[in-house]
Amino acid sequence: MYHCYFANKTKQNKIILLILHRFDALENMTEGDTFLLNKSSGKIETQFTDFVGKTSFGMSVFNLSNAILGSGILGLAYAMANTGIILFVLLLTCMAILSAYSIHLLLKSAGVVGISAYEQLGNRAFGRPGKILAASIITLNNIGAMSSYLFIVKIELPHIIQGLLYWFVDGRYLIIIISVLVILPLALMKRLGYLGYTSGFSLSCMVFFLISVSPLSIHLHTVRDVNCKSDNYYHTAFTIPIMAFAFVCHPEVLPIYTELKNPSKKRMQNVANISILAMFVMYLVTAIFGYLTFYGNVKSELLEMYSKKDTLMLCVRLAVLIAVTLTVPVVLFPIRRAVLQLLFPDKPFHWVRHISIAVCLLFLVNLLVIFVPNIRDIFGFIGATSAPSLIFILPGIIYICIVPEEQEPLKSRPKIQAIAFVTLGFIFMIMSITFIIIEWVTGKKTSGGH
Template identity: 85%
Template structure:
């Protein structure tokens, strides 16, 4: 992609052709500088992309919020049970702020060199090895996220159909077999959405997906205040009655600060709840009237909205079941409860509509590696989407426990996308003349990268401990 500057003529400023010390015009850009063409008094100013963004501010918020929202929301009540209310809120605030800062580093790096893809930032910072590293991490992380979403479809959709048709759990009809159902959902629901040419078109489905999760949140709050008795199947039959209703039991009292062996396992779950970084630059590219400040506002509003949803879901889920809460909150509710059956369906729709948003960055990464200089081509666009869905379907169908396999990938890719890559790209791309290595912004970025490595080491350690001891933890994006 060529970077063009309109003055008396167009000068080629392609990242591959610019000297390492020749970014004078680009380095002087401010936060208000645009990222796409802008006509002013008949003159076209700096152009950084090959088409003008047309996605509205609101639709961009829907898309980024949908990218943040993941299956991990179902495990946050369990995380609160193992940290306590005060410690959970403190950690969630810290992680939300760090995530917003991480996006700030990405946008500032992109503004300096005028490129719009994570992989291209890697290419500018470290050459082809950096480009390949960024593309591989994005691909592995998002394939893991897609697999976790489809795994929820595989497990929950048969129960929903059985509940709606009042069929016994032992039914062996093909239409309650999760393996067939994920293929049907992938072909008829996910594939058509992945064939959209631009991510901005998914704003409507992203908004609907978020609406489904709001319904889930409202139902969780409702169930806290409208408790039915166990013989009315308000709760999952596997939860001991005396544990729920005996207020003298420690498992039925709210804890403000809790430290136990499971506490360390819940911190990565919370840290990974705000992973959306592969989608940030594609959404930025398609934003109407884009600037770093405008895109940062999109990110801040999206993170704030998800922070509120995460906090409310965790709080009311925890205050309903206290220490008895399971790693997946929906497991606590009876499958015979009509309201919660509808909630399960809403969550299923939400994760299904999130898959196309997650697939877009993978396709962009593959295109950057295989066809970096080729224009848009429908054959490439469609074939990569079909191959990715085929691969993910195979994994979900034949792998019995998808989270164990992708746990290690998530432990390495998520800290890389949130902390490490944005930090090192920023340090490498922003010149010494503009910000010396000992300047406050650079020192903050170095500390940020260090924190990312600490998170990665912690996460890998927890995964290994889980494998060795056989302990079960929750996860998912």
Template identity: 70%
Template sequence: MELQKMNGHSRDDGFDALESMAERDEFLPHKSGGKKEAHFTDFEGKTSFGMSIFNLSNAIMGSGILGLAFAMSNTGIILFIILLVFIAILSAYSIHLLLRSAGVVGIRAYEQLGNRAFGHPGKMLAGCIITVHNIGAMSSYLFIVKSELPLVIQAFLGKHENTGEWFLNGNYLIMIVSAAIILPLALMKQLGYLGYTSGFSLSCMVFFLISVIYKKFNIPCPLDEDHHNLTEIAADFTIHNGTDDSCEAKLFTINSQTAYTIPILAFAFVCHPEVLPIYTELRDATKKRMQTVANISILAMFVMYLLTALFGYLTFYVAVESELLHTYSRVDPLDTLILCVRLAVLVAVTLTVPVVLFPIRRAVLQILFPEKPFHWARHICIAVCLLIIVNLLVIFVPSIRDIFGLIGATSAPSLIFILPGIFYIRIVPEEQEPLLSRPKIQAACFAAVGFIFMIMSLSFIIIDWVTGEARSGGGH
């Protein structure tokens, strides 16, 4: 057997050779009556290398970028950079595990990897986690549209307050945005077609980053007394900490909020449901080529995250709020540049929603219609139903923060750490990688880290609920 001959060479060389064989054949044939097994993703990719980078970068880039300056204020600059590097490397390694597993069996669908590893329960588990996580992500983006778009329209119209017109109602606006912008993009047959909108979305976030850097040199510290809201925040910090260093950058900081930073950063790099769909549609797809797409995307987002957090923090220091744009608005509500930035962020999150919708539709198709060929009616119906569900969530759930927190605490560690690790251990044959080999031990440790993240995140949420109830029960 060629597989056994490979074992005479280094294990990694043999493994790469096996993967290249699989990729030359597009998908490995399986023993099913002597004919090749049909796969959901069995078609030739046509998306260019650059467009694939745009799509994956857009999938990584989330609304969490607005909270990174606040995260840095709770860790200090050096500790934040260490954590950011650590999470970025782990995310790249996680994608490496997914691609290796896909290369062994010739399958480029997350749900089918679950099926190969654990049978139908594994397929259902992967599909459900992807669906729940991405519905949460879509809802968070539309929540930004619901809260920010009325304020932007109000500012452009020169109104000082919301006077109740229908076009200033966030519920109506998200329905209009969903029907007019998101749905047509979500009806594209292939994810690769969204490369152009993803590129434009990323351009909007680059504009946001440039504005954050520019504002660093235009907002004084300490803030003028006119900006009393933020001055009070800094003063409150001084009272509680007994120091007057509200304009001093901290290199290392440990406080009650520091523990939340690790989950926030981990969630900032979640793009794993989109990796295999993008891999499927990549032109001349190989594991090495897709890993390069992933590495470039992660590096680009790492730089954007770091610069946004750094300059946002160095602008406001202890006065920075959990939502960076809100902090700028409190300094000068009528600032034209910040108004344009808010509009750019709205465009960016709106154009990200269709990219996030594709893996949910794929998961639904894998669970409900695994053997059915592509059909436009089914394709359109699932997209419409998903958008209706997300719109209803955003409209009728008044405080969805805790629900999203619970979803994020379970789905994000599963998608980044747990599932790629256990899929790798189960799928890679023991002839290639024995159970006690270094790569499989690393994968097992990686999955264990995911369980630790999950337990930590859930613990923080439960403690928050308990202490919050205690505070409210105390008559405050």
């Protein structure tokens, strides 16, 4: 009897100690974290809790690819005209690899602390100033991206519907109509994963653009007169920013990761690698054929160079417009998330806030697009400021601050690589901004028809 009593007492004490241990672990966790007992090891692991992922691997690839692919594809032939083919291929390859590496840093940082929002990672690394900085940069970058997409609508859609009433052909009115009838309903979806189907359709439209432009460029190259100049001046003021702008998808990475079915760092990294590789191939092929068609005369918006009466090009323009229009809602989601993190961090989901922010953002972007005269300025400014911040600087600094010293000392190889990565980002930003300011001040234009 006594033996049985003491055995039960010992068992109770062990249970109490285990419960206290788990409460201690809970107490040390920060906001946004949760715990889940690993049945095999008995350890407490950090997990994402804000949404149970239901988006398939393929749909996640479509969404991330759609976030990468956008108006930047139309500026890459212009970038090649400024660098030459060999240097362009090297720079584009480097940008793709560095973009994939920066996503690796983001995912590892998110996995350490269990946070699924870029802004919260900034908050964990630097407190509220870091949160504000990350949210502001995301907002600036994605407003620029949305503006560039709608700028293409403003330029190209009038050519598609020529013959209608004059006011309807005016691009300024058309971007408002498209924003209200197409973009806003998609932007009001509750979850980003729901846009997987429209993202897939958007990508198929861009593939049609790619297939059409490639043989078309060969045909045009054989029939164009010899006035096309093959010389270029190797000015790179807008070249690297355009490339950086073309690969920015980082604000969308963590929301897509959160909604991914059976989420894991390796699985999401595979989503990112496949998306970046696919977009790299599309970018490279489009830039080469666009450049070989027009050489040094290529403009910063490639479609401007093609015939506005040709039936095939009319279809190509329509495909591109559909693609960029369906991309705008995907890009809008991270901006809304950033605004909510700043203004309503502790509030639950509410449809009024959800809809109001989308309407205000679309109104602001429409005003910007109506009054900005040149899409190259959007490519250059966003590519030189927010793009390096999101690709290089913030992921590297967040990784250095969040991954604990015990796990990876500051002098370890991963931390040294991250420091070099951040340094490269600052060099790239300073260099690009300097070149762009010099060109604006002196009034000298790089090759490319502007």
